[in-house]
Amino acid sequence: MSLTTSAPAAASSGLKKILGHLLWAVVALAAAFCLGAIALNRGEHINSTWLVLAAACTYALGFRFYAKFIAARVMSLNNQRATPAERLENGHDFEPTNKWILFGHHFAAIAGPGPLVGPVLAAQFGYLPGTLWIIVGAVLGGAVQDFVILFASMRRDGKSLGQMAREEIGKLGGFVALLTVLLIMIILLAVVALVVVNALAGSPWGAFTIAVTMPIAVFMGLYLRYWRPGRVLECSAIGFLLVIAAIFGGQWVAQSAAWAPVFTLSALALAFAIIVYGFLASALPVWLLLAPRDYLSTFVKLGVIFLLAVGIIFVRPELELPAFTRFTDGNGPIFAGKIFPFCFITIACGAISGFHALISSGTTPKMIAKEWHAWPVGYGSMLLESFVAVMAMIAACVMHPGVYFAVNSPAGIVGATPAAAVATISSWGFPVSVAEMQSLARAVGEQTLFHRTGGAPSLALGMAHIFARSGGGQGLIGFWYHFAIMFEALFILTIIDAGTRVGRFMLQDLLGHVHPALGRTSWMPGVLATSSAVVLAWGYFLYQGVRDPLGGINSLWPLFGIANQLLATIALCVATTILIKMYRARYIWITGLPLVWLVTVTFAASWQKIFSPVPRIGFLAQADQLEAALRSGTVATANIAPTQTLIFNARLDAVICAVFLVLVGVILIDSVRVWTGILRGTRTSQVAEAPFVLSHLAAEEV
C-alpha cells in the first residue's frame, strides 16, 4: 500500500528536484551572461539593468550554494541547539525574534553612508572595476565575514568582536582591536562630516533644511518623552512630515534675498557648526536629540533605499560613464592612485566592511531564534547592502561624465573658475560646458555645482535624476536633489552624534584604567573632558580636510578605507582562528582567502599612502614637496603658515597610517602564532563556545 502511494510522491519530488536544478542552472547562466556583458562591453552605453541582473543572479547563487555550504559543512548550524536569545531571554537584549524582522533590523544597522559614497567616488575609474569588486567582494568576502562573526558571537552568548579577539587570540589582540576601533571611529567621523560639509557649503537650501532637522529632533524628543510616551512610529511620521516641510521651506529660503545670505555658509563655518553639534549631541541627554533623529533617520534610510531600487528598476537608466576611464592610470582628480589597491579601499562597506563585524557581534546575535536564521540574517543582509552599493554606482554613472567630474573634482586639480574647470575636464575627453553646469545648478536650486567634492552632491544628482524620471518630471528635480541631500546628511549626522558618544565611552573605558573617575559615565567633568577629546580629535581631521586644497577627500577617504579594511582583517583573523579551533582547518580558505586579499590590499595601499614618491598619493612626498616649495621661497608670505600646517597634516596622516599598519600587523602575527601552535599541536585547541543546550523553541513560535 505504502509503495503505491509513495511512488507518485517520489516521482513528484524527483521532478521538483530536476526543476530546481534547471532553475539554478538558468540563474547561473544569467549571472555569467550579465557579468560577461558588463565586463566585455566597450564604447557603447550600457543599460543599468545589466548591472542589476548580474548582481541579483550572483547574490542568489552565492546565497543558495556558497553560504549554505558554509552554514552546513563548515559551521554545522544546528536548529536543535538553543541560541543565546532562547537560553538567556530577558525581554531586553536577549529575545528570540522572527528571522525576517531580524534581517531588516540587522540590515538597518549595517547600512550607513559608506556603501553610498564609496562607489560614487570609485566611479572615477569607470563603472566596471567598482561594480565587479562590489559583487564579488560581497559574495566571497564581506558576507562571509559578517556571517562567520555572527555565528561565532551567537555561539559565545553574543560576545563582542573585542571580547572574542581577547579570548580566541590573546589579551594583546583584544586591546589592539579596541584601540583600532577607537582610531577608526575618529577618522570615520571626520570623513563623513567632511562629506556633509561639502554637500552643504554655499547651499542655503540644504543648510536650512538640515538646520531645521535639529529643532524637529528636539520636538520629537519632547513629544516621545512627555506628550505621547512610547509612540515612536507616530512621532517619526510627524517628524518626517516636518522634514518634508523643511525641504520646501529651504527652497523659499534659497529664493529669499533676506534669508539666503544667512544660510549661505562657508565650508569652514559649517565645519565648526558640526564640531559644536557633535559635542552637544555627545553631552546632552540621549533622548533629547540623538535618539529621535536616529529613529527618523532609520525609517528615511530604508524608505529611500527602497524608492531608489524601485526607481532604477522602473526607469532602467543608461550608464553614461564608460567601463574604464583614463584615470585607471592613477591620476584621478577625485583621489589619486591606481585601481589596485585604491578601488578596493575606496569601496569598503559595499563589498567588505570591518564595521559590520561590530554589528554582527552586537545586538543581532542576541536576537537570533534559531541557528539557521544566521544564514539569511548574516549573509543575506550583506548581500542587500552590496546591492545598495550597486545602486549608488548606477546613480553616479547615469550622469554625463563631464558633469560627474565637474561636481567631484576639487578646485586645486581642475582650476578654481568655472571656465578653467570645464576646460580641464573637457581636455580629458569628458566634454562639459559652463552653461550646462549653470543650467543644472539652477534646476536643483543651487548657486553652483562645481567642486562639490565628497560624493554626496553627485549621488544626490544621480538619485534626483532617477526619482524625477520615475514620477513628477524634471520640475521636481530640485525637490528630489534636496530630498537626497537631506537623506544623506540626516543619517551622516546620526553617525556623528552617536559615534562621538561611542568614542567617548571607549575613551572613558581606556582612561578608566589610568584614573578610575575618568571611567565613570556619571562623572560630569570626565564626560565633558572625554567628549571634548573625541570631538577635538575628529574635528581636527575635519578642519584639515576643509583646508586641504585637494579637497580633503583625497587624503581622508583612503585613510578611512584603509582603517575599515584593517578592522575587517582583525575580524577575519578572529574568524580563521575560530575555524581552526573548531577542527575546520581544511576550510580555512573560506576566511583565509579574503584575509590574504585584504592584507595585500590594505598593506599595499598603506605603503603607497606613506611612501609613494607621487605627492598626490604619498603623504611624506606631499610634505617634502611643500617643504621644498617653502625653502625655495616660491610660497607667498601669507601662505607660509597654512603651508606649514599642510606639511604637519601630511606627516600626521602618514603616522596614523603607520599606526594602523603596526596595530594590525601585531594582531596578524599574534593570530599566525596561535594558528601554527594549534596546527603543530604545541597549543591546545580550546573553543570558548557556550555548552550545548537543547532548544525547546518551536520554529512556528518565531
Added chain:
Amino acid sequence: MTRLRALGRFILALLRELADENAYHRHLAAHGCAHSGEEWRKFSEQRLRARYQRAKCC
C-alpha cells in the same frame, strides 16, 4: 490578498521593531507592568544607554 495582508503585517512588525515599540511591549510583559509615561522613560533610558555604547556602522 492574504499575501498582501501578510506583507503589510510584516512591514508594520519590522517598523515597530526598529522603533523599539515591540521591545517596549516585551519589557512590559516581562515585568508585568502597564504602560505609563514613567515606565516608557525607564525602558527608553536603559535601551538607549545600551544602544549608544556600541559603534554605529559606516
